[in-house]
Amino acid sequence: MSEPSMGGASSQEQKRPEQLSVKANMLWNSIGSMTYLACQWLTTIVVVRLSSGYDDAGLLSLAMSVVGIFGTFANYKMGTYQISDIKRENTLGEYMGFRCLTLAGSFVACMVYAWLTCATYALITVALFYVFKAVGLLIDILHGEDQINRRMDYIGKSFMLQGVCTLAAFAVVYGITQDLNVAIVAMLVAVTAVLVLFDIPHCRRFTRVTVSLSAKKALFFLRTSLPAVVASVAASAIFTIPKQYLAVVSGDAALGIYASVAAPALVIQMGAQYLYGPLLDIFPRLFFEGDNKGFLALLVKTVLGIIGITVACAIVLEFIGGWALELLFGESIAPYVYLLQPIIVSTAATAFLWFFGDLLITLRHFWANFAGNVTAFLAVIPLTFMCVDVWDMNGVSFAGAGACLLGVLMLLGFLVHVVRRGPEPLERRELASAGSKNGGDAS
Template sequence: MADKAIQPKSIKQNMMWYSAGSITYLGCQWLLSVVVARMSAGFDDAGALALAMAIGNIFTPLAYYNTRTYQVSDVRNEYTDEQYVAFRIITTFLAFVACTMYAVLTAGLSLAPVVAFLVYKSVVVIIDILHGVDQRYSRLDYAGVSLITQGVTSLGAFVAVFGLTQNLTAAITGMTATAVVILFSYDVRHSSRLDSIVPRISLRAAKSLAVVCFPAVVSGVLCSAVVTVARQFLYGMEGEAALGSYASVATLAVIVQMAASYIYNPLLGTFAELSLKGDRKGVVSLIGKVCLAVMGITVAVSILFLLFGELGLTLLFGEKIVPYVYLLQPMLLCTMATAYIWFFMDILIVYRRMREVLIGNAAAFVAVFPLSVWLIGACGANGVSFAGAIAYALGSALLVYFTFRAVKEGRG
């Protein structure tokens, strides 16, 4: 039962807490690649971690099943939080099995750290659905504190274990232990004050959620796989060290995509309320503000990278990274395109336009294969960024068209 004494936070407070938590968590996750690159003799461990994260990028949308976006925009209370939590546990288990099988076939000598990373991500994914409960009750301060704690403790555990053992698998296992502690000692305790989160779901409700979200989850997999496919082409064509150096530099550029998500994720409930009221002008105005904010972030980060990119990378990774500074600006283009396609995908989910979401992401996924072969062959590691940017731009263009058609027609 909800604790009626708990007061909701304002939109501004929720955005501030969620942004602070997400930025801290992202920064600590980003530092994992820095730690590996700095504490290892070469780029092999960095490449193995990059491969684990790339396969994790396939696992994440499968496990998420886009349930949280559906959950926080469920202003009609189609399902209970108990059902959302139970369904997330089911999808996480199935995604883990599927991605472990994929890793067995593709990861080679990096299999152990890949599987360990999938275990870690499984815990993080379960925590995320509890943050969805927090968001529904306008208490993203709970989620923010959780993310800050996760980020700091996981980084600390990784550094300590990797420093002692020089074993990537053991270091990732240390991260998992801290995440499990936070799940049960903090998130379960706070989310249960807002609503019952005991996992309960009927077969009928599970089937219903699986069917309604299936096009969106396939879309999420296809969207995440665009960059994964491009990176694995790089891995196959130029080797583990090339992927490791690319991934190390890419950890800076991803700030654009993450910053965009911190801007619009807390607003998804607002989008849902506006769409339910039929407030087309309000929806379009909010979309415009988010798009301008993403563009502004990209321009600002691009200027910072032009001025301080080489210095920053050198401080983080040492002189050995200097030959790869040229990768930064194309990566920004790719991450901006990534931010836009995820944003418009979530807006279409708010409007329950799952088929259109699938069409846009399928187009991006199909396009990245020939683009990767052509552009990596022609441009080397920069080809990953160019291929991803063009593929995402194609998908985004379709999703923009579908979004404004949905706004015009109203929520189904």
């Protein structure tokens, strides 16, 4: 299928913006992403503060959870694939077209699931929230083009606009109408405005913004990224199993306590992603150009950076973790602060699992990523029974950390083999050809 351009002038008619440094890109990406996440979290607070009860808060949480289940399939792990497409094998229009295809398919699956598992009155809320998130996933494709051209300041500013505008729209409309569905529509209008007025014009500085997808290309994307999608689902389920088992043997309260204590440790996962995310287009370029020294140097720096983030968070949370938890959840959480340090270890292990898996995707070794993540998933099943039965709530952290570390070791083994073998000579020639066709822009 093919549709008209979503923008006007092509990038050839405009002066291409200068690229930013790696540090500048990391800074903009981190600030923008944290602003967006904070605004999304504040939305869940606003709905409680402005309502007379907890019904709408529960309904919004339900919509978020149901839509989140199908987010992996809607995303189809194409973000990592796109930003590492340094040989320009596919156009922006094809990525946009495939994203529209996966969004449509996932929407149908999401609504069938909601119809089978949710109350009838919740269906419209789930549908509206899905459409709202779908616009954000379309923006992510444009962000991929921004990152390839190393202008992640556009990404950071977009995230800030999305976060602030959607939060403001939700707060104002919900405060006036007390109607959750109308408030979600307001968020949808706000994020669509950011797409049309900010992201599309900025992305047009690099290339034409179109939607086009052939059946052959769609099948190629579906086949190529399927192992990564399955791996992503497996990775997301690693901690679900021990948490569910904890709830069975110790009750919902134990799971609630564990989830509450785990909240501050998510900073490690976010920090790790903000650290290595802007590098996922640099790693494959160094590799396919045969610059093993540069590749390994960047790899070591990234690994040390993730370790540094983990150590820094562990030290900070050791001193203020108890105070922060009591501030957020009350004095009743104080006896469970001992859970925090094992949670930090398991969170760091998860960050490394994600990093090495994404890195192998950028090097086009999808099945290696699949093997590492599925191995971790399979390992967590016996570890769950062993660890939770012995250590109760801490057993969730120990089981998850052990499974993730096993997966990391397997991914690292694959990575060592890939780097030692190096890229095929044909791959290097294709990269050189792609670079010449693009006028050296991506160098």
